[in-house]
Amino acid sequence: xxxxxLKSVTKIYPLGHQExxxxxxxxxxxxxxxxxxxxxxxxxxxxxxxxMIGCLDQPTRGEIWLDGHDIGCASQKELSDLRLRKVxxxxxxxxxxxxxxxxxxxxxxxxxxxxxxKQRRKRVLDLFSALGLDGLENRKPSDLxxxxxxxxxxxxxxxxxxxxxxxxxxxxxxxxxxxEELLLLMQKLNEEQGATFxxxxxxxxxxxHAKRVVRLRDGRLESDQ
Amino acid sequence: MDLLTLxxxxxxxxxxxxxxxxxxxxxxxxxIQAFHNLSYGVYSxxxxxxxxxxxxxxxxxxxxxxxxxxxxxxxxxQNLVAEIxxxxxxxxxxxxxxxPGLAQSSRESRSILLTGVxxxxxRKTNPFLRQLTDQQWLLSLDGREAILGSRLLKELxxxxxxxxxxxxxxxxxxxxxxxxxxxxxxxxxxxxxDRSLLMVGQARAAELVGTPDRVHELAVILKEQKSGHGVFPxxxxxxxxxxxxxxxxxxxxxxxxxxxxxxxxxxQKFIFVIMMMIVTIGVxxxxxxxxxxxxxxxxxILAIGASHAKLRTLVFIEALLLGVVSMVxxxxxxxxxxxxxxxxxxxxxNFISGSLEFGGVVFDPVLRASWDLxxxxxxxxxxxxxxxxxxxxxxxxxxxxxxxxxxxxx
Ligand SMILES: Nc1ncnc2c1ncn2[C@@H]1O[C@H](COP(=O)(O)OP(=O)(O)OP(=O)(O)O)[C@@H](O)[C@H]1O
Ligand SMILES: [Mg+2]
Numbered sequence: 001x002x003x004x005x006l007k008s009v010t011k012i013y014p015l016g017h018q019e020x021x022x023x024x025x026x027x028x029x030x031x032x033x034x035x036x037x038x039x040x041x042x043x044x045x046x047x048x049x050x051x052m053i054g055c056l057d058q059p060t061r062g063e064i065w066l067d068g069h070d071i072g073c074a075s076q077k078e079l080s081d082l083r084l085r086k087v088x089x090x091x092x093x094x095x096x097x098x099x100x101x102x103x104x105x106x107x108x109x110x111x112x113x114x115x116x117x118k119q120r121r122k123r124v125l126d127l128f129s130a131l132g133l134d135g136l137e138n139r140k141p142s143d144l145x146x147x148x149x150x151x152x153x154x155x156x157x158x159x160x161x162x163x164x165x166x167x168x169x170x171x172x173x174x175x176x177x178x179x180e181e182l183l184l185l186m187q188k189l190n191e192e193q194g195a196t197f198x199x200x201x202x203x204x205x206x207x208x209h210a211k212r213v214v215r216l217r218d219g220r221l222e223s224d225q
Numbered sequence: 226m227d228l229l230t231l232x233x234x235x236x237x238x239x240x241x242x243x244x245x246x247x248x249x250x251x252x253x254x255x256x257i258q259a260f261h262n263l264s265y266g267v268y269s270x271x272x273x274x275x276x277x278x279x280x281x282x283x284x285x286x287x288x289x290x291x292x293x294x295x296x297x298x299x300x301x302x303q304n305l306v307a308e309i310x311x312x313x314x315x316x317x318x319x320x321x322x323x324x325p326g327l328a329q330s331s332r333e334s335r336s337i338l339l340t341g342v343x344x345x346x347x348r349k350t351n352p353f354l355r356q357l358t359d360q361q362w363l364l365s366l367d368g369r370e371a372i373l374g375s376r377l378l379k380e381l382x383x384x385x386x387x388x389x390x391x392x393x394x395x396x397x398x399x400x401x402x403x404x405x406x407x408x409x410x411x412x413x414x415x416x417x418x419d420r421s422l423l424m425v426g427q428a429r430a431a432e433l434v435g436t437p438d439r440v441h442e443l444a445v446i447l448k449e450q451k452s453g454h455g456v457f458p459x460x461x462x463x464x465x466x467x468x469x470x471x472x473x474x475x476x477x478x479x480x481x482x483x484x485x486x487x488x489x490x491x492x493q494k495f496i497f498v499i500m501m502m503i504v505t506i507g508v509x510x511x512x513x514x515x516x517x518x519x520x521x522x523x524x525x526i527l528a529i530g531a532s533h534a535k536l537r538t539l540v541f542i543e544a545l546l547l548g549v550v551s552m553v554x555x556x557x558x559x560x561x562x563x564x565x566x567x568x569x570x571x572x573x574x575n576f577i578s579g580s581l582e583f584g585g586v587v588f589d590p591v592l593r594a595s596w597d598l599x600x601x602x603x604x605x606x607x608x609x610x611x612x613x614x615x616x617x618x619x620x621x622x623x624x625x626x627x628x629x630x631x632x633x634x635x
Contacts, residue, residue, distance in 0.1 A: 047633075051629045051632075054528070056527075056528055056628045056629040057629045076533070077532065080527065080531070080532040080533070081532075083528065083529065083530045084529075084530025084531070084532075085530070088529075089525075089528050089529055091525070091528075091632070095522070097231075097522060097525070097526070098238070098522075099231070099234035099235055099237075099238055100231065100234070108526075108529060112529075112530050112531055112535070113530075156529065157529075
């Protein structure tokens with residue numbers, strides 16, 4: 001069975017008296033170990049899709065299954081538990097917690113899972129060296145470059161070994177060279193550690209690195225290669 | 226790194242705001258503790274001097290005497306003076322006789338309250354009598370020397386050593402007169418007392434009205450004012466066999482003083498409550514602002530797997546940290562202020578001339594604090610409780626954040 005499967009998913013947002021159909025009868029299935037990009041113009045529903053896969057939001061109609069869990073039927077508590085155990089998030093603006101150091105940020109989900117201090121520090125240091133962040137453990141986010149912050153965010157997303165890592169336009173705030181480096185890193189993590197990545201992007205660079213590109217238009221599936 | 230350290234670090238993100246909030250909490254706790262302790266000290270000394278000059282910390286009357294002050298309601302204390310004197314914590318037992326009458330000098334006459342006292346013990350305990358030298362004090366229980374209130378002396382146009390006549394009603398109903406000599410003068414600062422006080426030996430007074438050995442009041446002076454309620458049951462036990470007598474605490478025997486203190490303290494309490502409320506609103510504001518500022522960050526924290534309950538807990542911990550820090554700091558400063566107010570005090574003579582009268586009692590013009598530790602602890606925990614209460618609304622706000630919406634928020 002696929003790791004992620006979406007069956008005729010529709011998401012409708014109320015907007016005043018009108019309704020916005022952000023995702024329309026969308027079906028897709030993603031297996032473990034894939035490296036997928038959701039591509040499409042602005043407003044095509046990429047973020048909405050990622051949010052639903054990531055248990056931040058629930059579909060209006062249709063079914064979403066994540067690693068055997070039906071997201072549409074889950075309670076708030078179950079959703080937050082799924083987010084904690086199954087999903088890692090990477091955001092466009094990194095969204096690190098400014099008062100915590102790089103290592104503390106990366107440890108955050110492990111702390112929420114009540115992993116013991118020594119153990120989580122070890123896990124994070126391993127990830128840091130894989131991500132080329134050695135020596136930056138005790139820096140605050142404000143003392144890191146954008147690329148470094150995003151790498152810390154990747155470490156945070158990967159630390160608890162989630163089933164899937166969702167990245168909403170992870171390179172949109174970075175220059176092309178840093179973006180390239182970051183993509184290569186994630187590719188490496190995908191290949192070496194078997195982590196599943198689902199991106200959203202309209203950046204051709206990101207799209208060129210993907211093994212599979214799913215194109216969206218107006219909330220519908222346009223193509224899947 | 227856990228929730229506690231995260232909360233602590235969060236507090237210092239907006240350092241100025243946190244410091245101002247802490248200062249407000251700390252300062253108000255300090256003020257409340259210091260003012261309470263000051264009142265506590267002033268009330269205690271007021272009560273003590275009030276009861277020493279008045280009915281005593283505890284008092285024994287014939288049933289009904291307190292209500293109508295009928296001089297017929299005298300009683301024979303038998304062994305009570307000695308027995309009460311044996312109770313642990315009792316400093317002295319003062320038998321007193323109160324007889325309304327008339328004092329006449331060669332020029333004037335005035336109505337008076339003749340008070341028959343035990344000269345030895347009365348002098349030791351009554352703060353107003355300490356101003357008198359040995360030559361000015363009554364010599365004996367049954368002598369003809371008298372101590373007069375300063376105003377009475379003036380109105381009768383007498384001087385020390387002069388003679389005057391006191392007329393009283395004998396128990397048989399007839400009028401009796403006796404000559405006394407002015408021995409000493411006291412000035413209490415309370416007009417009604419200074420105008421009517423006339424103190425003589427208890428035996429002489431009792432004999433004059435034909436009721437030897439009888440008294441109206443047994444004033445029980447305690448070594449410590451605070452021990453009153455501990456000693457009272459023992460007094461009650463002793464009075465078991467005397468159905469005609471009643472034992473009272475000073476609160477009942479001197480309702481004017483008691484109510485004046487209660488009223489005064491109630492108004493102070495009201496100010497305390499207002500202060501606490503204002504401070505709480507400040508804390509709510511601080512917490513709410515910090516939650517609102519972190520809207521997006523809270524969205525992130527929720528997105529990466531924290532539950533809403535965790536977020537609410539975080540807000541509560543931040544509030545409790547504010548509370549604990551200001552509880553500790555405020556209590557330290559409160560203790561410091563109390564210490565100063567106890568050691569140095571506030572000299573009211575700088576502000577008010579003349580004697581200070583309150584609830585019918587004259588008190589020391591230097592106001593001094595006294596430690597009320599249990600209360601200080603209690604109020605500092607109230608502060609902690611308030612910071613907890615202040616966190617309720619902000620934490621509900623934080624608990625309602627939808628991560629998807631918060632992430633879109635810029
Ligand atoms: N909370 C919301 N309320 C109303 N409409 C929404 C909401 N969220 C998204 N939409 C609408 O749904 C559609 C899809 O939005 P979405 O953010 O998923 O697009 P996107 O592909 O991520 O765009 P971008 O590339 O600009 O990030 C848009 O038309 C958007 O306006
Ligand atoms: Mg988007």
